[in-house]
Amino acid sequence: MKQPFVSLDEVKEIVKTYPTPFHIYDEKGIRENARRVREAFSWNPGYREYFAVKATPNPFLLKILHEEGCGCDCSSMTELMLSEACGITGEEIMFSSNDTPVEEFRKAADLGAVINLDDITHIDILEKELGRLPETVSCRFNPGGFYKLSNGIMDNPGDSKYGMTEEQIFEAFRILKEKGVKHFGIHAFLVSNTVGNDYYPTLAATLFNLAVRLKEATGAHISFINLSGGVGIPYDPDAEGADIAKIGAGVHQVYDKILAANGMDDVRIFTEMGRFMMGPYGGLVTQAINEKHIYKEYIGVDACAANLMRPAMYGAYHHITVLGKEDRACDMRYDVTGSLCENNDKFAIDRQLPKIDKGDYLFIHDTGAHGFSMGYNYNGRLLSAELLRKEDGSVQMIRRAQEPRDYFATFDCFEEFSSLTE
Ligand SMILES: *Cc1c(COP(=O)(O)O)cnc(C)c1O
Numbered sequence: 001m002k003q004p005f006v007s008l009d010e011v012k013e014i015v016k017t018y019p020t021p022f023h024i025y026d027e028k029g030i031r032e033n034a035r036r037v038r039e040a041f042s043w044n045p046g047y048r049e050y051f052a053v054k055a056t057p058n059p060f061l062l063k064i065l066h067e068e069g070c071g072c073d074c075s076s077m078t079e080l081m082l083s084e085a086c087g088i089t090g091e092e093i094m095f096s097s098n099d100t101p102v103e104e105f106r107k108a109a110d111l112g113a114v115i116n117l118d119d120i121t122h123i124d125i126l127e128k129e130l131g132r133l134p135e136t137v138s139c140r141f142n143p144g145g146f147y148k149l150s151n152g153i154m155d156n157p158g159d160s161k162y163g164m165t166e167e168q169i170f171e172a173f174r175i176l177k178e179k180g181v182k183h184f185g186i187h188a189f190l191v192s193n194t195v196g197n198d199y200y201p202t203l204a205a206t207l208f209n210l211a212v213r214l215k216e217a218t219g220a221h222i223s224f225i226n227l228s229g230g231v232g233i234p235y236d237p238d239a240e241g242a243d244i245a246k247i248g249a250g251v252h253q254v255y256d257k258i259l260a261a262n263g264m265d266d267v268r269i270f271t272e273m274g275r276f277m278m279g280p281y282g283g284l285v286t287q288a289i290n291e292k293h294i295y296k297e298y299i300g301v302d303a304c305a306a307n308l309m310r311p312a313m314y315g316a317y318h319h320i321t322v323l324g325k326e327d328r329a330c331d332m333r334y335d336v337t338g339s340l341c342e343n344n345d346k347f348a349i350d351r352q353l354p355k356i357d358k359g360d361y362l363f364i365h366d367t368g369a370h371g372f373s374m375g376y377n378y379n380g381r382l383l384s385a386e387l388l389r390k391e392d393g394s395v396q397m398i399r400r401a402q403e404p405r406d407y408f409a410t411f412d413c414f415e416e417f418s419s420l421t422e
Pocket of ligand 1: 052054055073096097189192193228229230231272273274275276369
């Protein structure tokens, strides 16, 4: 059973200061998980997790992860700026972008970030922008075709916009080496939200074999292999979660078999997880404000898809706990909706829940990654606050809620609408 990390009593206390809806994060859970991740890969002395900033771009959370040894994986100007503001710079930044504007390459280089090229044409673009190439360059690989795991999860990299073909990555390494690049990395992200334990080991074997061939063919010194993101979390309470210790051990095994056996035992392993690092340690707390009985039973809450887009966008399941009613029978069937003028603005459809009364607080689970960050302002709905439940149980606001003046801020250059922006 999924347990919220805050109780009804705590929420009642919190809403005295911070009204619903809000996202709340659990510092203890974040730190304990980050330590499990580090432990799982401790066999690789150079290991580093670069947290995918896009999953939860909050400086307070980035700093917590930094204290636990994580860097930042950035893919845009503002993500780079955020990382810089947290004091996370240099090789603690992995810049893994695509369709990259040159000024972002420039900013990444100015910060000393490790640059991961999504395309072979970016070699020239980067060289022209910087005058010369950095000493370390990484290339993103796309094996094409289908990518299948033993548990049946399959994705279709051949249809995705990311990375270089196998032929291109060999060519890219040759060119980069000729141009004086000294250290190389390889990156790939092939399947998202995998809940089994075999994605990383399978991907690692693919990339390790590629690394051996790249080294043989080009003489490049491969200093790291970046397994990127994609390790999943069990959104469904009946699903089993990924076991990071097993995943780390699985990668270790293929590392020894392929890399170490070919004299490449100095290769560092990097990851760029977002969801696995933060997803379960965030929740969206919202209040039931309306009920409606037509052809179906509806509960209207004060959050909407602007606060959490995944259900509307992907039909994603997010478990819901009605706080204080954890032990009641789930004998009602509801659609739990937000207020957007879009019929897909539903956090749950036909969900069995205990009877909900107006005023009840709902905890929507697993919103810690790709939750708040995918927020938007449709219908003029405003982004919520983000709160941190610290290890001692106290609550700190780590981002205030948007106010109308924020929504209207981009009219601040028009005198006649100054009433909106004050
Ligand atoms: C989104 C993304 C990640 C993180 O993915 P998760 O599924 O959250 O682990 C890592 N690297 C890159 C390049 C990404 O685009």
